[in-house]
Amino acid sequence: MDIKKYLLIATVFLAPVFLRAQPQREKKLQPEANTSFIDHGPASPYSTTRGTVTAIDGNGRNVVLSWLFDVRGGYALLMVDAATGKSEVFPMPFNPGGDCPFSSIFSSKGRFYTLFNGNFAEFDPRKRAFTFHHKTAPQMAMGMTEDDKGRIWAVTYPNSGIICYDPATGTFTDYGYVHKENWAQYQRYLAVDDQGWVYFALGNTNSQLIAFNPVSKQVNQLLQPSERKRGTAYLYRNKNGKVYGQGLADKDGTWYELYNGAAKSIGTGHQPDEKPMITGSQALRHMSFPDGTKITQLDLIEKVMTTEDTRSGKKNTVHFDYPSEGSWVMGVGTSPDQRSLIGGGSFPMRQFNYTVSEDKWSTRAALGQYNALTTSGQNVFFGSYPSGDLVMWDTKKPFKTQSTDPNDDNPRVLLKCSPVIHRPHRVLVRPDGKTVVLGGTPQYGYTGGGLLFYDITTNKHVLLTDEDVEKDQSTMSLANIAGGKVLGGTTVTPGTGGEQKARLALLYIIDPVSKKVEWKEPVIPGVRSYTDLTTRKDGKVYGIADRRIFFLFDPATKKVVYQKDMFKDYGYAVGEQSPRVFINGKQDDLYILFEHAITKVDHPSGEIRLVAKTPQAIRAGGSFLKDRLYFICGSHLFSYRL
Numbered sequence: 198m199d200i201k202k203y204l205l206i207a208t209v210f211l212a213p214v215f216l217r218a219q220p221q222r223e224k225k226l227q228p229e230a231n232t233s234f235i236d237h238g239p240a241s242p243y244s245t246t247r248g249t250v251t252a253i254d255g256n257g258r259n260v261v262l263s264w265l266f267d268v269r270g271g272y273a274l275l276m277v278d279a280a281t282g283k284s285e286v287f288p289m290p291f292n293p294g295g296d297c298p299f300s301s302i303f304s305s306k307g308r309f310y311t312l313f314n315g316n317f318a319e320f321d322p323r324k325r326a327f328t329f330h331h332k333t334a335p336q337m338a339m340g341m342t343e344d345d346k347g348r349i350w351a352v353t354y355p356n357s358g359i360i361c362y363d364p365a366t367g368t369f370t371d372y373g374y375v376h377k378e379n380w381a382q383y384q385r386y387l388a389v390d391d392q393g394w395v396y397f398a399l400g401n402t403n404s405q406l407i408a409f410n411p412v413s414k415q416v417n418q419l420l421q422p423s424e425r426k427r428g429t430a431y432l433y434r435n436k437n438g439k440v441y442g443q444g445l446a447d448k449d450g451t452w453y454e455l456y457n458g459a460a461k462s463i464g465t466g467h468q469p470d471e472k473p474m475i476t477g478s479q480a481l482r483h484m485s486f487p488d489g490t491k492i493t494q495l496d497l498i499e500k501v502m503t504t505e506d507t508r509s510g511k512k513n514t515v516h517f518d519y520p521s522e523g524s525w526v527m528g529v530g531t532s533p534d535q536r537s538l539i540g541g542g543s544f545p546m547r548q549f550n551y552t553v554s555e556d557k558w559s560t561r562a563a564l565g566q567y568n569a570l571t572t573s574g575q576n577v578f579f580g581s582y583p584s585g586d587l588v589m590w591d592t593k594k595p596f597k598t599q600s601t602d603p604n605d606d607n608p609r610v611l612l613k614c615s616p617v618i619h620r621p622h623r624v625l626v627r628p629d630g631k632t633v634v635l636g637g638t639p640q641y642g643y644t645g646g647g648l649l650f651y652d653i654t655t656n657k658h659v660l661l662t663d664e665d666v667e668k669d670q671s672t673m674s675l676a677n678i679a680g681g682k683v684l685g686g687t688t689v690t691p692g693t694g695g696e697q698k699a700r701l702a703l704l705y706i707i708d709p710v711s712k713k714v715e716w717k718e719p720v721i722p723g724v725r726s727y728t729d730l731t732t733r734k735d736g737k738v739y740g741i742a743d744r745r746i747f748f749l750f751d752p753a754t755k756k757v758v759y760q761k762d763m764f765k766d767y768g769y770a771v772g773e774q775s776p777r778v779f780i781n782g783k784q785d786d787l788y789i790l791f792e793h794a795i796t797k798v799d800h801p802s803g804e805i806r807l808v809a810k811t812p813q814a815i816r817a818g819g820s821f822l823k824d825r826l827y828f829i830c831g832s833h834l835f836s837y838r839l
Contacts (some may be wrong), residue, residue, distance in 0.1 A: 199549035226281035234812055237834040239523025240549045241542025241561045243498055247271055247298040248481040255323035260487045262309050264298045267522045271297035272321055275519050279504050282515030290330040291316040299532050302476035312338035312351045331369045334358045341476050355381035373680050375409050380696040385429055392436030394458045400644025401694035406442050408458045419460035420444055427642050435473045523832030528777045528817045530570045538827050541567025564588050569775035573626035580621025580635050587635050588726050590827035599813030616640030617647035617662055622775050635674025639692040645778040646671030653679040657710050669698040669809035676738055678729040678752045686727025702726050720757050741778050744769040749803055759803045767791040777818030780826055791817045
């Protein structure tokens with residue numbers, strides 16, 4: 198048995214790379230009284246699946262069930278007839294609130310379940326309807342299972358809440374939170390033994406196996422401190438009625454027999470005999486029908502599905518449809534030729550291009566989630582999640598993918614930085630045009646992130662850890678400053694599911710030649726994250742801290758010479774994983790994007806004045822092109838005429 202099949206499956210499913218015309222987009226002026234704002238439509242008008250299974254409907258027909266996810270969250274269930282392609286979309290019986298499925302289960306009774314945004318739901322394909330819904334303690338299921346009595350169980354992020362639903366009686370029980378840590382818990386595996394004890398495996402900061410008795414409410418922590426590891430523990434339900442687990446999933450590692458609330462070490466070499474169950478993470482794909490037909494293609498970009506009869510080999514391809522508000526967009530930038538707005542959509546991972554003069558959109562598959570971007574000459578550099586990839590795209594060369602040598606691809610991954618950098622927050626090109634700097638938070642369960650220096654002319658690189666910059670912190674923002682140095686701003690936020698250890702974020706100055714930090718200081722009391730930095734022509738640096746404090750920093754004196762909390766006037770500055778708060782306009786003009794306002798900096802006084810209130814909340818920044826500011830509202834590209 199290959200233990201890897203039980204590991205968390207990567208959620209990035211990339212469609213084949215191709216350039217395609219976008220669906221027709223309606224241009225809107227928002228609001229009608231102010232034509233300075235234009236809605237250019239969704240940048241990536243697609244949804245993705247957060248779990249797909251095959252089922253039989255009430256008429257005995259093969260259907261596919263798939264949770265749909267777009268910028269709104271998990272907004273609906275898609276049901277497609279495998280023979281005809283006829284599709285139906287069933288809105289969730291609650292507001293998704295931006296949340297979405299991270300686990301689901303298709304039960305032995307043929308019903309599909311999930312839990313997110315504090316809501317549990319049951320869908321019955323035979324009745325073509327959601328047949329049960331109940332609120333729960335926050336937030337979303339990370340693991341789900343079915344016990345021997347047909348009851349559905351779930352364990353939830355971030356505080357290990359336990360729920361149980363009995364379809365036979367309609368009884369729903371919320372046991373609340375049963376295990377506490379000082380970090381957000383991920384519980385990817387859940388099982389119930391034949392004695393009724395519930396077990397779950399958690400991570401990522403420190404693995405643990407937990408046993409819970411639903412009758413007595415007793416909770417047992419089964420791993421001793423010395424047995425806990427960074428990462429996620431693993432367990433499964435065996436056909437013999439017992440549960441077996443590991444401190445970390447490892448085919449050569451120590452196994453524990455979990456039964457009646459206790460754990461017994463059984464050494465290595467255990468051969469799992471798993472009780473069949475259709476459940477998993479957001480990557481769940483159960484693609485075989487009871488009659489032997491299987492799905493060989495399910496493409497939500499082209500909206501096409503292919504099935505194959507495994508007995509005859511006959512294939513059937515159908516087209517289906519579904520509504521979408523478009524996917525999550527991390528931010529936009531201006532192309533090197535100053536003709537287009539470029540960026541990346543997330544889930545599905547798409548690279549988009551909007552040519553302004555032609556009012557034309559195109560998309561193609563991206564190399565992950567493009568968190569951060571910057572340009573230099575003809576090149577675009579992306580910081581991509583997951584794996585902390587530094588990606589380079591030469592815009593003067595044709596797109597090329599799946600080459601025999603990946604170095605011949607365009608765009609291509611220059612370096613993978615995980616676990617030191619897993620979720621990029623900033624990418625910066627030095628004035629020499631050849632040195633690229635990448636910063637961000639680390640792998641799941643880790644605390645401090647690193648800093649990459651990459652020379653594109655030699656492909657040589659240095660990847661610093663948090664120990665080299667500031668222990669237990671990560672770089673959130675970067676700016677070039679006088680003297681050939683780089684100014685960085687940190688965040689105390691750990692990697693996803695990690696433990697926060699630092700209290701105060703800081704600014705630091707690093708020499709890109711020696712790679713040594715020459716100075717660092719928490720210059721503003723109480724700040725947890727330096728959101729964005731940009732350099733003035735006179736060498737001063739403007740910054741935003743904690744998305745609300747505007748400040749002016751003098752690198753020569755290493756002092757903050759001006760600061761003001763802007764929250765009362767304008768609320769929070771725009772966010773996202775690589776906030777593009779500052780936008781350089783014509784000459785020395787500098788604009789700041791807040792969630793509900795566009796503002797401009799008055800250089801002589803340092804004051805910020807209102808340019809315009811926005812018709813919709815700005816979610817991500819931001820770039821300037823041809824007298825217009827561009828930014829993201831929801832999934833849509835908006836612009837404002839200056």
